Amino acid sequence: MKNPIPHPGPHAHAGNTVRRTMVLVMPALLPATVYGVLLFGWPALYLLLVTVASALVAEAVSLRIAGRPVMPFVTDGSALLTGWLLALTLPPWAPWWIGVAGAIIAIVPAKQVFGGIGQNPFNPAMVARVALLISFPLEMTTFVAPQPLWSGQGPGLLAALDVTFGSGGSLDAVSSATVLGHVKTELGRGVALDAAQAGTWGAGALALGGVAGSLGETSALLILAGGLFLLVRRVISWHIPVAMLATLALLAAVAHGLAPDRFAGAGHHLLAGATLLGAFFIATDLVTSPVTRRGQIIYGAGCGLLVFVIRTWAGYPEGMAFAVMLMNSMTPLIDHYLRPRIYGRDRRGEPLVVADAAGRASHD
């Protein structure tokens, strides 16, 4: 016998690993990512590669400095996924240093400083996105109109290098507002919703995704397909996305019903911006969301509520990152109050009292 040392068991395992959990998310992200690169051209690909590579390097360096083993952790897929998700939320033509800075923020202060994988209270990619948005508002809100690779309009392989790594070229010629940004600006100027939306795209275009926006969040359908893949493979459960999307849709529908001129409807909220990416890929982050099903429903509903509030009344057109981070901060509280009921005990933890006549006979 090779292993006579006491081993506590169980002596069998379902076979899942941390790496497998992370790696399964990647095929789900692939359709939206490939589409994003095709839609926005080579600069998008360069930005994605820069962000992912920076995340991996930042992870390796942090682990080395912390004196922890580098190999099993840097290859567990978590840093790669963080970099990938972050890239999907960036403007596709953002300069390289946005990607590098974002990846470093996501990995070092948002994750490794707390003790590495599993220890971070906030979603690292969202911390990075919020930090970038506040620090570099111009770069983070400069979106380009789609320049599909197949159309031949966008910069070529080499010219694109200049967009990502060089002076940035003349973006003015191609820059374009996102749907959420445009509607928000117009509504702010007192324009009625119908008129504000007149210049933007309809639900069909939003679903297919041929619109200006972040690298990976323009095609609602492809993101939804990835999300369904995650559900089917049981990487995530339905509780967070459904609670979040339902809450957002409900609030939008009610508000739109009350004041159709001032509030966009449910379809607009569900399809535009980072709603679906956030619901399936960001809010469902295992580390920073609650551990019980009931907790996840409350957490998801909170995300939906906050997205609606921020988009509608706060200064930013898009609220996903803020909403998720705010709910991240509620996770410990939710977990504290929504523990499962222990077998044989009531909700307060007291042993159950035998109700019927059976049980302990009297001692007379």
Place this chain on the structure above:
Amino acid sequence: MKLFRIRGGVHPEERKEATAQRPIEAVPLPALLRIPLQQHIGAPAEPVVRMGERVLKGQLLANSQGMISAPVHAPTSGRIVRIGGYTAPHPSGLPVRTITLEPDGKDQWIGLEGVDDPFALEPEAISARVAAAGIVGMGGATFPAAVKLNLRRRYRLRLLVINGAECEPYLTCDDRLMQEQAAEVVDGIRIMAHALGVTRALVAIEDNKPRAQEAMRMACQGDPVVSVAGVPTRYPMGSEKHLVQALTGLETPARGLTADIGVVVHNAATAFAVHEAIRFGKPLLERVVTVSGGAVRTPRNLRTLLGTPVEHLLKLCGGTTAEPERLLSGGPMMGQVLPSVRVPVVKGCNGILALTPDEVRSERAMPCIRCASCVGACPCGLVPLEMAAYIRAGDLEGAARFGLADCIACGSCSYVCPSRIPLVQYFNHAKGEVAARERARVKQEETRRLAAQKSERLERMAQAKREALARRKAEMAARKQAEAEARA
């Protein structure tokens, strides 16, 4: 029959096909039998035979000590060649007091006395015979069966549940026993129901054992007391409290027994042993053991004499194909690592598994990613990841607040953990630590009480001394005064 949902649980790969079709086979006598004096929960038995003595099959070798204990008997006729420490079938590998019997090959029985009509016996007489036969819970818990048959004295009972769930992967010994000796098992169940004074007994068998269900249904057809209930194939369906919940919808209160809700649970193999003990007076000498696992050449179900070395069984199964990664007694979920192939089969051993590295799937532990798989899998409503975090931080009170004491160590959490965190190990360690602290606290209190008593006693003695001294002084003074007065 209406069934009730239980929380959590997992569905491990069953791997029962290796032995499910293998009939129970007899085992030839080994060269030596090693009979540990502690094969049950409670106090070890005390030998009543001497070294060199010749014994007959079924003869009492060691008697039970105290309320919770069980005697052991000679599994065959032969000579006692040693009484002393021998490696126990326990992960520690520590020696326990063991009687070594050298079989003479004659397999000569001592006189047995059976009962023709057990239902005419008083319940006390049945449990006394079960106690004398050394029967313990054969599902692995090894709690002396007679103690559980006596529960009617303190509880109002109404249902006997027979655990034939056999939810651990690989194991098929109960499955085969129920298929091949259904009538005997049902007879044992009826005798136990009579002893418990209940009018209803349910045999719970997981749905992945249709043949056992069928055989048992046939055997208890028309029986007013016994009936069969198919339960979902879900680990840990064999957990007493969860099985009762699945069958009755009733939840056993924390820190309580199923008897608190009027139910007693016995294993199917225990029922068979009760049948043999009451009908024929046979003590518990043998049991069915599933020998399986990827490293075993020909997995089998073997009717094995207690005390038979594991080595002997493996040899009968064609030996191992490769060096097994792990050798277990019991199933892969809750079974224990055996320290050596030389340890004997004991009363609670339902399986010997020799597992390959691929079956064990051990991997280095990674940090918790809060995936909550453990929360979903826990059948007891615990939050294993939080409990483990508290234990790692040394905060046992924190872990206790999260229900450490309610953990049944079923291993479902570890089974699903993608980070391969040995959660069960954490909990067992913490439970041991809590128990040790409690013992230390009780001891300290006792010491303090004794110290207080002592100082009180010393104080009393000093007080008495002072009083005596004062009295003597007073007497002296009185005497002096008297003398002086007399002189005057």
